[in-house]
Amino acid sequence: MTGPQAAEPPREDSPARDRALLFARVTIALYLLELLLNLMRPHLSPNEPTLSIFVRDPGASGSLGRLLSMPKAVFWTVVAGIVLGAALQVYARITRPEGRREAALVWATVAVLLGPFALLALTVVFSYPGDALLCVPGTAFVLAVLHLGQRFGRVPLTLLAAAFGWGALIVFGLGRAFSGLALGTIGGYLLPRPTSSGSALDDLNALGGQVRDQFRMIDLAVLHLFVVNALAVAAGVVVLLLLLRHRVVDVVTGFVLGAATGLGCAFVESVLFIRLYGSLTFVNGATGGFEYWIRQSIGLLGGSVLFGALLGGGLALALTGPRENRTRTVLAAFATAVGGTAGSETLAGWLSKITHEHLSAGGTFDTLIASPALWLLPQLPFAVVAVLLLVTGLRARAATARTAILARAEPGGPITSVEAYFLADPPLRLWTLAGTWKRHGPAAALAVYRLQCAQLDLASSDPEAGGPLRAKVMRLKANGLTRAGAAS
Structure with a gap:
């Protein structure tokens, strides 16, 4: 991607x-x-x-x-x-x-x-x-x-x-x-x-030449x-x-x-x-x-x-x-x-x-x-x-990103098929953040934003070098579930 x-x-x-x-x-x-x-x-x-x-x-x-x-x-x-x-x-x-x-x-x-x-x-x-x-x-x-x-x-x-x-x-x-x-x-x-010829006219011409130079x-x-x-x-x-x-x-x-x-x-x-x-x-x-x-x-x-x-x-x-x-x-x-x-x-x-x-x-x-x-x-x-x-x-970038996001989707993985649907559409991502802010406050919206950024980074990475990013996404998901459980 x-x-x-x-x-x-x-x-x-x-x-x-x-x-x-x-x-x-x-x-x-x-x-x-x-x-x-x-x-x-x-x-x-x-x-x-x-x-x-x-x-x-x-x-x-x-x-x-x-x-x-x-x-x-x-x-x-x-x-x-x-x-x-x-x-x-x-x-x-x-x-x-x-x-x-x-x-x-x-x-x-x-x-x-x-x-x-x-x-x-x-x-x-x-x-x-x-x-x-x-x-x-x-x-x-x-x-x-x-x-x-x-x-x-x-x-x-x-x-x-x-x-x-x-x-x-x-x-x-x-x-x-x-x-x-x-x-x-x-x-x-x-x-x-700088020289002086003694003639006012020659000095004036020389001055003009100096300005041009x-x-x-x-x-x-x-x-x-x-x-x-x-x-x-x-x-x-x-x-x-x-x-x-x-x-x-x-x-x-x-x-x-x-x-x-x-x-x-x-x-x-x-x-x-x-x-x-x-x-x-x-x-x-x-x-x-x-x-x-x-x-x-x-x-x-x-x-x-x-x-x-x-x-x-x-x-x-x-x-x-x-x-x-x-x-x-x-x-x-x-x-x-x-x-x-x-x-x-x-x-x-x-x-x-x-x-x-x-x-x-x-x-x-x-x-x-x-x-x-x-x-x-x-x-x-x-x-x-x-x-x-x-x-x-x-x-x-948008066309390639949609393909890469869908290719990364897997059940229970860092990007699920439902998450891929939202990630591939910027207005939907923004709507998700706004809804999260309204229902759960700015801290929850910030957590969702960080998760989306990490998922997009994973989708854009070389599959052979995406291990650390995959672990980061799973860690952010786990932290989100932990906070949600504590809040409930």
Whole structure:
């Protein structure tokens, strides 16, 4: 069956460990390459630091200065993590541990290699706890929608939390760390050294060229950021799907995990941009409140959440679909995520520039309607694709779920024929819960809900790996009968 997943971890996570370790190694190799390119870049001024991430703009202070810089402590923690991770891998190669020791060593290596990048996100959140708390209600709402909006079982909250944490800590941290280096590297090659020709006209032309070069530099750095983010989101989704390989996953599973990962990244980005735009009000007139309205209200399901869902759904489709179509499906998912994000941001900026030539910025109509519409309009085609993908996936899940539930039905077993009839029909399941609540109270309704979830998990499991789930269902049934006997 292609359906819901269980909260229990699989008994053997070797494929997920291998992919996680491979991603960590590739990430560090690419980061070292970024460092090398940054070290070799042309310097624009004699006193410029060896690494561009240590450049400090004298005019940037306070929150703006902290947001646009790479903390030295974080950088050296990343370097220390690389050294420690290399030492752990050498130790593993020498000792060749097996079983749980091997698993613990692999996960520890992944943690020390990737964990330091999470400090970038933690720095943002803990530097501005008030802004982070403002973003909690909207984020919790989307997590609830992702958890409750599935039929025939749900991706457990533990998995949603893992995906959200990966997006908030690793995806955001990697994106900022890589793109911070890339911005300096690209600027070193694109931006000319500051000179003065003595002619006012020549200086003015040179200034115009510098402005154009700076915009090109920013465009390339932003595209670089979108690529890094997409790769990091994909890695997290793939690892989580492999951790669930004892469950038959489907498009909906990848869709939900990808959306939760994008939501984590969007949470930290919202804190960053709320504070950043609040600091730049004197420059462009934008405010932190407007940024909150765009990112945590009207556009809560857009941006990183939308494109993360499309990427996750595409990866799950590639994993469960025909082998000969996997490469094309994966490439299409990446092209949609990267191209869609870059295209939407670019088109939204272009539309905003044209519109605000005829519409005053900052007014009530602009704040509540025009600007949100201009940000969401380029994403509309991708939102339509996401809805179609989700509806198709839910229908496929429902059809397969009914067959699997009926196949599991047996007299006196974990799923009886009567229970199968109710489990296969979501409205009937809801009616059962409502009736139980009305007759026996919320505790009884909660017990029935847990039993139904466990039965759906059992129906969705691999028959050869369903033993623990079968025992769980029988235990929940026995506990229910015990409580009913005590109540009577």
